[in-house]
Amino acid sequence: MTDDKFLGEFEQVLLLAILRLADNAYGSTIRQLLSEQINRDVTIGALYTTLERLEKKGLLTSTLGEATAERGGRAKKYFEVSAKGHQALKRSKSALVTMWNGLALSTLHGQGSC
Amino acid sequence: MKKEKPQSLRLPPTLPTRFLSWCLPNVLKVPVLGDLAEEFNQKSSEHKGQAQANHWYYRQCLRSGLQFLWFHRRGLLMFIFSFIAFVLLTLWAMWLGGEISMFWNFPSLLLVIPPAVLFAVGATSTNALKVALSLMLDDDEIPTSNQAKITTRLFSVMGNSALLLGALMTVLGWISMASNIESEAFANVFGPAFAVSMLTTMYAIGFKIICYVAEQKIQYKFDKKSALDF
Numbered sequence: 001m002t003d004d005k006f007l008g009e010f011e012q013v014l015l016l017a018i019l020r021l022a023d024n025a026y027g028s029t030i031r032q033l034l035s036e037q038i039n040r041d042v043t044i045g046a047l048y049t050t051l052e053r054l055e056k057k058g059l060l061t062s063t064l065g066e067a068t069a070e071r072g073g074r075a076k077k078y079f080e081v082s083a084k085g086h087q088a089l090k091r092s093k094s095a096l097v098t099m100w101n102g103l104a105l106s107t108l109h110g111q112g113s114c
Numbered sequence: 115m116k117k118e119k120p121q122s123l124r125l126p127p128t129l130p131t132r133f134l135s136w137c138l139p140n141v142l143k144v145p146v147l148g149d150l151a152e153e154f155n156q157k158s159s160e161h162k163g164q165a166q167a168n169h170w171y172y173r174q175c176l177r178s179g180l181q182f183l184w185f186h187r188r189g190l191l192m193f194i195f196s197f198i199a200f201v202l203l204t205l206w207a208m209w210l211g212g213e214i215s216m217f218w219n220f221p222s223l224l225l226v227i228p229p230a231v232l233f234a235v236g237a238t239s240t241n242a243l244k245v246a247l248s249l250m251l252d253d254d255e256i257p258t259s260n261q262a263k264i265t266t267r268l269f270s271v272m273g274n275s276a277l278l279l280g281a282l283m284t285v286l287g288w289i290s291m292a293s294n295i296e297s298e299a300f301a302n303v304f305g306p307a308f309a310v311s312m313l314t315t316m317y318a319i320g321f322k323i324i325c326y327v328a329e330q331k332i333q334y335k336f337d338k339k340s341a342l343d344f
Contacts (some may be wrong), residue, residue, distance in 0.1 A: 027145055027146065027148075027149035028152050028153050031153070032153075043174055043177045043178045043181065044146055044150055044174055045174075045177060045178025045179070046181060048142055048145070048146055049182075064144075064145075067148070068152070069123060070151065070152050070155040071148035071149070071152045072147065072148065072151040074144045074145070074147055074151065075144055075145065075148065076145065076149075077144075077145035
């Protein structure tokens with residue numbers, strides 16, 4: 001049994017969003033992607049709280065980018081999923097696939113399994 | 115090469131920006147406020163208009179600010195809560211002792227607190243007062259060794275000066291009473307006059323408690339930093 005903890009649902013969603021955005025993953029684009037793709041409107045505060053936590057765990061790395069006029073001259077903070085982050089995602093996906101295997105939601109109520 | 119300035123660039127509302135900036139830790143101020151400004155400009159240029167963009171911006175700042183407030187301003191919030199609790203308990207004790215109005219005397223307050231603050235600034239500097247207030251309000255700001263020494267000395271001088279001033283004014287009141295009260299009026303006048311003379315000492319003790327806590331808070335911030343460095 002591994003000592004590594006599994007990712008939370010929102011943590012997985014954020015890591016996947018960053019992978020999808022590739023080299024354009026920063027606060028605004030991540031927030032917009034979550035809103036467009038899974039209809040999840042998160043505040044910028046909630047987003048950065050989780051991003052900071054993932055970075056502290058070593059699952060993400062960040063770099064400061066360019067400052068633009070529409071940002072009031074403030075720099076962007078770009079995020080990238082680290083090798084440890086990739087491993088954590090694979091582990092979480094594998095665990096979920098294993099647990100879902102052989103189950104269908106419509107049969108869960110009353111019968112327990114199919 | 116000449117840079118072109120975008121025509122439709124709008125500045126986000128100042129008040130929520132300041133609130134969020136105050137709540138955020140230093141490392142997140144630039145990216146978070148930048149992201150919000152960028153999205154605010156996008157929303158302003160959309161057909162929904164400025165009012166909707168403002169509403170969205172206020173909501174984001176308020177909700178995000180509240181999320182960070184407890185984690186990054188915990189020290190200040192605890193200081194404010196303890197101060198409010200101190201005031202409420204004192205008022206309750208006054209209410210138990212009779213009317214609250216008998217504990218209120220504005221001239222007595224003026225005789226203690228402003229001179230104590232002036233003495234403290236005189237013994238240190240106005241810059242020390244600014245740094246001390248900044249250290250009290252900003253949990254992220256960690257005092258250097260010199261700043262810790264100067265600001266704790268400032269609060270120490272402020273609290274002790276208030277105590278001595280309170281005692282001095284009380285003694286002054288007693289001398290005045292002893293010199294002016296006539297024997298016929300003694301029974302009626304002595305009680306109220308004595309009570310008023312003690313008010314300066316009471317205010318001084320209250321002010322000393324606040325200065326003592328502020329002094330210890332700064333010392334704790336410095337000791338915590340030193341322990342982590344070690």
